[in-house]
Amino acid sequence: MLKNIIIDTDCGTDDALALLYALDSDKFKITGITTVFGNVTAKQAAFNVSYILRLTGKENIPLAIGQEKPINQPLRHSPPSIHGEYGLGTITSTYMSKTLRSITAVEFIIDTISKSKEKITFLSIGPLTNIGLALTLRPEIAENIEEIIIMGGAYLKNGNVTPAAEANIYSDAVAAEKIFSSPCQVTMVGLDVTTKVIMSKKYLETMSSHKKYGAFIKSLTSTFYNFLSENFNINGIFPHDLVAIFYAADKSLFKTINGRVYVNTQGLMLGQTYIDRRKKYIKGTEWDNRKHSKVCTEVNAEKLLDEFRKF
Numbered sequence: 106m107l108k109n110i111i112i113d114t115d116c117g118t119d120d121a122l123a124l125l126y127a128l129d130s131d132k133f134k135i136t137g138i139t140t141v142f143g144n145v146t147a148k149q150a151a152f153n154v155s156y157i158l159r160l161t162g163k164e165n166i167p168l169a170i171g172q173e174k175p176i177n178q179p180l181r182h183s184p185p186s187i188h189g190e191y192g193l194g195t196i197t198s199t200y201m202s203k204t205l206r207s208i209t210a211v212e213f214i215i216d217t218i219s220k221s222k223e224k225i226t227f228l229s230i231g232p233l234t235n236i237g238l239a240l241t242l243r244p245e246i247a248e249n250i251e252e253i254i255i256m257g258g259a260y261l262k263n264g265n266v267t268p269a270a271e272a273n274i275y276s277d278a279v280a281a282e283k284i285f286s287s288p289c290q291v292t293m294v295g296l297d298v299t300t301k302v303i304m305s306k307k308y309l310e311t312m313s314s315h316k317k318y319g320a321f322i323k324s325l326t327s328t329f330y331n332f333l334s335e336n337f338n339i340n341g342i343f344p345h346d347l348v349a350i351f352y353a354a355d356k357s358l359f360k361t362i363n364g365r366v367y368v369n370t371q372g373l374m375l376g377q378t379y380i381d382r383r384k385k386y387i388k389g390t391e392w393d394n395r396k397h398s399k400v401c402t403e404v405n406a407e408k409l410l411d412e413f414r415k416f
Protein backbone atom coordinates (compact mmCIF):
# COMPACT_ATOMS: atom_id res chain seq x y z
CA MET A 106 0.00 0.00 0.00
CA LEU A 107 1.24 3.48 -0.91
CA LYS A 108 0.78 5.76 2.09
CA ASN A 109 1.40 9.47 2.59
CA ILE A 110 0.15 10.58 -0.77
CA ILE A 111 -1.36 13.92 -1.78
CA ILE A 112 -3.35 13.97 -5.02
CA ASP A 113 -3.66 17.32 -6.80
CA THR A 114 -6.43 17.39 -9.41
CA ASP A 115 -8.36 19.58 -11.85
CA CYS A 116 -11.08 16.95 -11.61
CA GLY A 117 -12.36 16.12 -15.09
CA THR A 118 -13.30 12.75 -16.57
CA ASP A 119 -9.95 10.97 -16.33
CA ASP A 120 -9.24 12.48 -12.91
CA ALA A 121 -12.54 10.99 -11.71
CA LEU A 122 -11.55 7.52 -12.96
CA ALA A 123 -8.17 7.92 -11.25
CA LEU A 124 -9.77 9.04 -7.98
CA LEU A 125 -12.33 6.22 -8.05
CA TYR A 126 -9.50 3.71 -8.30
CA ALA A 127 -7.29 5.45 -5.73
CA LEU A 128 -10.13 5.79 -3.22
CA ASP A 129 -11.76 2.41 -3.66
CA SER A 130 -8.80 0.08 -4.13
CA ASP A 131 -6.74 -0.96 -1.11
CA LYS A 132 -3.53 0.24 -2.77
CA PHE A 133 -3.48 3.78 -1.35
CA LYS A 134 -3.85 5.62 1.91
CA ILE A 135 -4.44 9.20 0.88
CA THR A 136 -3.32 12.05 3.14
CA GLY A 137 -5.20 14.77 1.27
CA ILE A 138 -6.66 15.91 -2.02
CA THR A 139 -6.06 19.39 -3.42
CA THR A 140 -7.64 21.03 -6.45
CA VAL A 141 -6.43 23.34 -9.18
CA PHE A 142 -7.85 25.10 -12.26
CA GLY A 143 -7.62 23.21 -15.55
CA ASN A 144 -10.43 21.08 -16.88
CA VAL A 145 -12.71 23.19 -14.66
CA THR A 146 -12.17 25.85 -11.96
CA ALA A 147 -10.42 24.77 -8.78
CA LYS A 148 -13.70 25.34 -6.91
CA GLN A 149 -15.70 23.18 -9.32
CA ALA A 150 -12.95 20.55 -9.10
CA ALA A 151 -13.55 20.52 -5.31
CA PHE A 152 -17.29 19.93 -5.88
CA ASN A 153 -16.36 17.08 -8.22
CA VAL A 154 -13.90 15.54 -5.76
CA SER A 155 -16.53 15.86 -3.02
CA TYR A 156 -18.99 13.93 -5.18
CA ILE A 157 -16.46 11.11 -5.58
CA LEU A 158 -15.49 11.13 -1.89
CA ARG A 159 -19.17 10.68 -0.99
CA LEU A 160 -19.67 8.03 -3.68
CA THR A 161 -16.73 5.98 -2.41
CA GLY A 162 -17.53 6.54 1.28
CA LYS A 163 -14.17 8.26 1.88
CA GLU A 164 -15.34 11.53 3.37
CA ASN A 165 -12.63 11.38 5.99
CA ILE A 166 -9.99 12.67 3.57
CA PRO A 167 -9.07 16.37 3.81
CA LEU A 168 -9.73 18.52 0.75
CA ALA A 169 -8.35 21.98 -0.06
CA ILE A 170 -9.09 24.32 -2.95
CA GLY A 171 -6.09 25.65 -4.84
CA GLN A 172 -5.04 28.14 -7.44
CA GLU A 173 -7.49 29.48 -10.01
CA LYS A 174 -4.85 30.73 -12.42
CA PRO A 175 -1.29 29.96 -13.56
CA ILE A 176 1.75 31.53 -11.90
CA ASN A 177 2.73 33.76 -14.80
CA GLN A 178 0.82 33.22 -18.03
CA PRO A 179 -2.76 33.68 -19.31
CA LEU A 180 -5.46 31.38 -17.93
CA ARG A 181 -6.69 28.60 -20.17
CA HIS A 182 -9.62 26.30 -19.37
CA SER A 183 -10.53 23.19 -21.35
CA PRO A 184 -13.54 23.65 -23.64
CA PRO A 185 -16.70 22.08 -22.07
CA SER A 186 -17.02 19.75 -25.09
CA ILE A 187 -14.17 17.62 -23.69
CA HIS A 188 -15.17 16.89 -20.08
CA GLY A 189 -18.72 18.30 -19.94
CA GLU A 190 -19.89 21.64 -18.56
CA TYR A 191 -18.87 20.83 -14.97
CA GLY A 192 -16.05 18.37 -15.72
CA LEU A 193 -17.81 15.09 -14.93
CA GLY A 194 -19.54 14.38 -18.25
CA THR A 195 -23.28 14.82 -17.78
CA ILE A 196 -23.08 14.98 -13.97
CA THR A 197 -23.57 18.25 -12.08
CA SER A 198 -21.99 18.26 -8.65
CA THR A 199 -22.82 21.03 -6.20
CA TYR A 200 -22.05 19.08 -3.05
CA MET A 201 -19.03 20.11 -0.94
CA SER A 202 -17.37 17.64 1.41
CA LYS A 203 -17.38 18.47 5.11
CA THR A 204 -13.66 17.76 5.05
CA LEU A 205 -13.02 20.93 3.00
CA ARG A 206 -10.30 22.87 4.82
CA SER A 207 -10.44 26.63 5.24
CA ILE A 208 -6.80 27.01 4.13
CA THR A 209 -5.70 27.10 0.49
CA ALA A 210 -4.24 24.08 -1.28
CA VAL A 211 -0.79 25.70 -1.28
CA GLU A 212 -1.00 26.20 2.51
CA PHE A 213 -2.30 22.65 2.97
CA ILE A 214 0.53 21.22 0.87
CA ILE A 215 3.22 23.17 2.74
CA ASP A 216 1.70 22.35 6.13
CA THR A 217 1.20 18.64 5.42
CA ILE A 218 4.60 18.03 3.85
CA SER A 219 6.56 19.99 6.45
CA LYS A 220 4.83 18.26 9.38
CA SER A 221 4.76 14.72 8.00
CA LYS A 222 6.94 12.19 9.84
CA GLU A 223 7.33 10.19 6.64
CA LYS A 224 8.06 11.50 3.17
CA ILE A 225 5.09 12.47 1.03
CA THR A 226 4.47 11.31 -2.53
CA PHE A 227 2.86 14.11 -4.53
CA LEU A 228 0.70 12.95 -7.42
CA SER A 229 -0.21 15.74 -9.80
CA ILE A 230 -3.00 15.08 -12.31
CA GLY A 231 -3.64 18.72 -13.27
CA PRO A 232 -1.55 21.84 -13.91
CA LEU A 233 1.39 22.08 -11.50
CA THR A 234 0.56 25.50 -10.05
CA ASN A 235 -0.09 24.45 -6.42
CA ILE A 236 3.08 22.43 -5.91
CA GLY A 237 5.06 24.95 -7.99
CA LEU A 238 4.02 27.76 -5.63
CA ALA A 239 4.52 25.61 -2.52
CA LEU A 240 8.11 24.85 -3.56
CA THR A 241 8.72 28.51 -4.38
CA LEU A 242 7.43 29.73 -1.00
CA ARG A 243 9.05 26.95 1.04
CA PRO A 244 11.85 25.28 -0.97
CA GLU A 245 12.89 23.22 2.08
CA ILE A 246 9.78 21.01 1.80
CA ALA A 247 11.55 19.31 -1.14
CA GLU A 248 13.53 17.33 1.45
CA ASN A 249 10.35 15.70 2.71
CA ILE A 250 8.99 14.77 -0.73
CA GLU A 251 9.53 11.16 -1.77
CA GLU A 252 8.56 11.69 -5.40
CA ILE A 253 6.47 13.99 -7.57
CA ILE A 254 4.55 11.93 -10.11
CA ILE A 255 3.11 13.99 -12.93
CA MET A 256 0.49 13.16 -15.49
CA GLY A 257 1.76 15.47 -18.15
CA GLY A 258 4.23 16.17 -20.87
CA ALA A 259 5.24 14.37 -24.02
CA TYR A 260 8.56 12.80 -24.97
CA LEU A 261 8.44 11.35 -28.50
CA LYS A 262 4.83 12.24 -29.19
CA ASN A 263 3.34 15.58 -30.17
CA GLY A 264 1.33 17.42 -27.56
CA ASN A 265 -2.46 17.44 -27.36
CA VAL A 266 -2.97 21.22 -27.07
CA THR A 267 -0.24 22.35 -29.45
CA PRO A 268 2.25 20.22 -31.41
CA ALA A 269 4.72 20.94 -28.62
CA ALA A 270 2.67 20.74 -25.46
CA GLU A 271 0.47 18.46 -23.40
CA ALA A 272 -2.46 20.18 -21.62
CA ASN A 273 -1.30 20.10 -17.97
CA ILE A 274 2.18 21.41 -18.75
CA TYR A 275 0.83 23.95 -21.27
CA SER A 276 -1.64 25.31 -18.70
CA ASP A 277 1.18 26.36 -16.36
CA ALA A 278 4.56 25.92 -17.99
CA VAL A 279 6.29 28.15 -15.43
CA ALA A 280 5.06 25.93 -12.59
CA ALA A 281 6.11 22.79 -14.47
CA GLU A 282 9.59 24.19 -15.06
CA LYS A 283 9.84 24.93 -11.31
CA ILE A 284 9.19 21.24 -10.63
CA PHE A 285 11.66 19.84 -13.16
CA SER A 286 14.37 22.26 -11.99
CA SER A 287 13.72 21.44 -8.30
CA PRO A 288 15.78 18.97 -6.25
CA CYS A 289 12.76 16.60 -6.09
CA GLN A 290 12.64 13.18 -7.74
CA VAL A 291 10.15 13.70 -10.57
CA THR A 292 8.48 11.10 -12.78
CA MET A 293 6.67 12.10 -15.93
CA VAL A 294 3.73 9.94 -16.97
CA GLY A 295 3.09 11.65 -20.28
CA LEU A 296 1.25 11.18 -23.54
CA ASP A 297 3.80 8.55 -24.66
CA VAL A 298 2.13 6.10 -22.27
CA THR A 299 -1.29 7.59 -21.52
CA THR A 300 -2.36 7.45 -25.18
CA LYS A 301 -1.34 3.78 -25.35
CA VAL A 302 -4.16 2.99 -22.92
CA ILE A 303 -7.52 3.14 -24.65
CA MET A 304 -10.81 2.30 -22.99
CA SER A 305 -12.74 1.11 -26.03
CA LYS A 306 -16.48 1.44 -26.47
CA LYS A 307 -16.83 -2.23 -25.56
CA TYR A 308 -14.66 -1.80 -22.46
CA LEU A 309 -16.72 1.22 -21.35
CA GLU A 310 -19.92 -0.77 -21.86
CA THR A 311 -18.53 -3.49 -19.58
CA MET A 312 -17.57 -0.88 -16.97
CA SER A 313 -21.06 0.62 -17.21
CA SER A 314 -22.36 -2.56 -15.62
CA HIS A 315 -19.90 -2.29 -12.68
CA LYS A 316 -21.96 -3.20 -9.62
CA LYS A 317 -20.98 -0.17 -7.57
CA TYR A 318 -19.94 2.53 -10.01
CA GLY A 319 -21.48 1.49 -13.34
CA ALA A 320 -24.02 4.33 -13.57
CA PHE A 321 -21.39 6.88 -12.54
CA ILE A 322 -18.85 5.66 -15.10
CA LYS A 323 -21.47 5.73 -17.84
CA SER A 324 -22.53 9.36 -17.15
CA LEU A 325 -18.92 10.37 -16.58
CA THR A 326 -17.37 9.07 -19.78
CA SER A 327 -20.01 9.73 -22.46
CA THR A 328 -19.02 13.37 -23.20
CA PHE A 329 -15.29 12.58 -23.45
CA TYR A 330 -16.07 9.56 -25.65
CA ASN A 331 -18.19 11.68 -28.01
CA PHE A 332 -15.50 14.37 -28.18
CA LEU A 333 -12.74 11.93 -29.14
CA SER A 334 -14.85 9.98 -31.63
CA GLU A 335 -16.25 13.11 -33.36
CA ASN A 336 -12.98 15.05 -33.53
CA PHE A 337 -10.30 12.36 -33.75
CA ASN A 338 -12.17 9.26 -34.94
CA ILE A 339 -11.05 7.38 -31.83
CA ASN A 340 -13.63 4.86 -30.61
CA GLY A 341 -12.64 5.01 -26.97
CA ILE A 342 -11.16 7.28 -24.32
CA PHE A 343 -7.65 7.87 -23.01
CA PRO A 344 -7.82 7.60 -19.21
CA HIS A 345 -4.68 9.80 -18.84
CA ASP A 346 -4.77 10.44 -15.08
CA LEU A 347 -5.68 6.85 -14.25
CA VAL A 348 -2.44 5.78 -15.93
CA ALA A 349 -0.48 8.05 -13.56
CA ILE A 350 -2.32 6.55 -10.56
CA PHE A 351 -1.34 3.10 -11.79
CA TYR A 352 2.29 4.21 -12.03
CA ALA A 353 2.11 5.16 -8.35
CA ALA A 354 0.52 1.80 -7.47
CA ASP A 355 2.58 -0.57 -9.62
CA LYS A 356 5.75 0.62 -11.35
CA SER A 357 6.33 -2.84 -12.84
CA LEU A 358 3.71 -2.04 -15.50
CA PHE A 359 5.97 0.69 -16.92
CA LYS A 360 9.31 1.22 -18.63
CA THR A 361 11.13 4.47 -17.97
CA ILE A 362 14.20 6.33 -19.13
CA ASN A 363 16.23 8.83 -17.10
CA GLY A 364 17.05 12.30 -18.31
CA ARG A 365 17.05 15.94 -17.43
CA VAL A 366 13.84 17.68 -18.44
CA TYR A 367 13.42 21.33 -19.38
CA VAL A 368 10.00 22.94 -19.86
CA ASN A 369 9.80 25.66 -22.47
CA THR A 370 8.03 28.68 -20.95
CA GLN A 371 7.41 30.89 -23.95
CA GLY A 372 6.43 31.27 -27.58
CA LEU A 373 5.10 28.59 -29.89
CA MET A 374 6.91 25.89 -27.91
CA LEU A 375 5.25 26.91 -24.60
CA GLY A 376 4.83 23.83 -22.46
CA GLN A 377 7.18 21.58 -24.43
CA THR A 378 8.95 19.02 -22.23
CA TYR A 379 12.41 18.64 -23.71
CA ILE A 380 14.35 15.61 -22.50
CA ASP A 381 18.14 15.23 -22.49
CA ARG A 382 18.81 11.71 -23.80
CA ARG A 383 22.60 11.96 -23.88
CA LYS A 384 24.62 9.40 -21.94
CA LYS A 385 27.89 11.31 -22.27
CA TYR A 386 28.43 15.03 -22.64
CA ILE A 387 30.88 17.78 -21.87
CA LYS A 388 29.95 19.60 -18.68
CA GLY A 389 29.82 23.36 -18.39
CA THR A 390 26.25 24.43 -19.18
CA GLU A 391 23.19 25.32 -17.14
CA TRP A 392 21.88 21.75 -17.66
CA ASP A 393 24.58 20.31 -15.38
CA ASN A 394 22.82 21.04 -12.09
CA ARG A 395 19.44 19.75 -13.22
CA LYS A 396 18.40 16.50 -11.56
CA HIS A 397 17.55 13.50 -13.72
CA SER A 398 13.83 12.79 -13.96
CA LYS A 399 12.15 9.54 -14.92
CA VAL A 400 10.12 9.56 -18.10
CA CYS A 401 7.66 6.75 -18.83
CA THR A 402 8.10 5.32 -22.33
CA GLU A 403 6.14 2.06 -22.24
CA VAL A 404 3.11 0.71 -20.38
CA ASN A 405 1.47 -2.70 -20.17
CA ALA A 406 -1.91 -1.31 -21.23
CA GLU A 407 -3.66 -4.69 -21.32
CA LYS A 408 -2.74 -5.51 -17.73
CA LEU A 409 -3.63 -2.02 -16.54
CA LEU A 410 -7.08 -2.22 -18.13
CA ASP A 411 -7.60 -5.74 -16.73
CA GLU A 412 -6.71 -4.53 -13.24
CA PHE A 413 -9.09 -1.58 -13.49
CA ARG A 414 -11.89 -3.83 -14.73
CA LYS A 415 -11.46 -5.99 -11.62
CA PHE A 416 -11.47 -3.25 -8.99
Ligand SMILES: [Ca+2]
Nearest residue numbers: 115120230231
Ligand atom coordinates in the same frame (compact mmCIF):
# COMPACT_ATOMS: atom_id res chain seq x y z
CA1 LIG B 1 -6.55 16.05 -14.78
